[in-house]
Amino acid sequence: MDLKREIFDLLLKPRSVVLIGASATPGKWGLFILHNLLKDGYDGKVYAVGRKGAEALGIKFFGGIEEIKDNIDLALIAVPPASVLSEVERCIEKGIKAIYVITGGFAETSDPEGIEVEKKLKQLSQEHHVAIAGPNGQGILNTHINLCAQMFFTMPPKGGISLITQSGNIGVVLSNFSLHSKIGMSKIISTGNAACLDIVDFLKYLSLDEETRVICVYVEGTKRGRELTSAIESTSRVKPVIIMKAGNTGAGKKAALSHSAALAGSGAIFEDACRSAGAIVVNSLTEMWDSACILSYQPPLRGRNIGILTLGGGLGVVTADIATEEDFEIKPLPEELKLHLDRILPPRWSRGNPIDLAASEGPTTIVEVLNAMARYGNFDAIVFVGFGENGLARHVIETGKFGKTSPFTEICEVMKGIEKNVENAVFNIIEEKKIPVIGIADAVLMAREIDKSIIMSSAEKGFFTFPTPERGIKALKVLYEYSQKLKG
Structure with a gap:
């Protein structure tokens, strides 16, 4: 339907919202929806039309839309099906240009009357250049203005x-x-x-x-x-x-x-x-x-050559197998990278791709290896198997019998510093060097319980850690295919 973008803005970025069908009765959708409009600190004004004189959640109800003197950007309609058409017409008379009909009971029931109402809604929308969404819809949500104009609560x-x-x-x-x-x-x-x-x-x-x-x-x-x-x-x-x-x-x-x-x-x-x-x-x-x-x-993925860094051998092998099955290339490490890693890691390190740290992490080891991979590896992407796992180990210590005793309190503080440095290194590679880095760690499943988890802090900046190699590599393939589409 051809409508000006400004009218869509009224629907999706409204400065004021009226709920028609508001209720003060527990268990009624009219109360739940009003609650949702108010609970997250919506930036605009909220009005309610319901039983005149009633009040809920600090909002006094108007008896009809015509009683509201202010301009309204968006009307939410949650009245019985028989009243929907007349309420839409009143909104149009009021000059409201964006309407969302939450009420169901129309074409989805295959009822001829319901189908006819939808035809009339479309006719009204076209004649008056009004954005009408729904009917029988959940509503809309816009996190950037804290708008939860819908039936359910999640923001x-x-x-x-x-x-x-x-x-x-x-x-x-x-x-x-x-x-x-x-x-x-x-x-x-x-x-x-x-x-x-x-x-x-x-x-x-x-x-x-x-x-x-x-x-x-x-x-x-x-x-x-x-x-x-x-x-x-x-x-x-x-x-x-x-x-x-x-x-x-x-x-x-x-x-x-x-x-x-x-x-x-x-x-x-x-x-x-x-x-x-x-x-x-x-x-x-x-x-x-x-x-x-x-x-x-993540930045675009230029090619299929990936480097895998793992804190443990088995998951590195599994990740390499899955990556190969998805047509990624797990090439031998360049000599320059191996020489550099020889100076960082003990002689028992894997000397291959995946790079297995062989349980040899010191305070700076992971950061040094990541930076070396980005500089000398010629990798199109880096897969870090074990991102955030140190946080899980720290959590086990902190919540255990000796977590609040020396030397474990000091050890945990050092571990927090290491984790933060790892997080910074990952973001530097992604944002400065424009090399995709994905994290894979089963610690994701407990990350919300871990104090100062880098899995959570990095997620707040947009970096998603995958719980399994299968999910991580499959997502990486999606990134590769979309990147290739943009190239040509």
């Missing part, structure tokens, strides 16, 4: 990953991934039934959004296949587009129709078309998240 940290989804709870899943890992998100847009605005419209908007570095798309079906692939083609030239298609089986297609009124076509044909247009096609939410994390921060 991820600020970042550059945005999601367009035909299912609201997919947004909840990625929000939880973000909260757990501390890798930030920018916007989450639930399209609902997409009566007026759909994936194509929001993809075009996010392609020019400076707060979005990577766009994830969860799609069950579309009526605008050619327009979608065209939007993917133009967008993927400037930022990655990651697509996950669901509703591919008979049961899935039926569920998609009843869930979001989406027409689910052939999964294989759709995915091939998206790939040809430049999208990264994934098959799971984990793969979507891993791909988004590596693409949102």
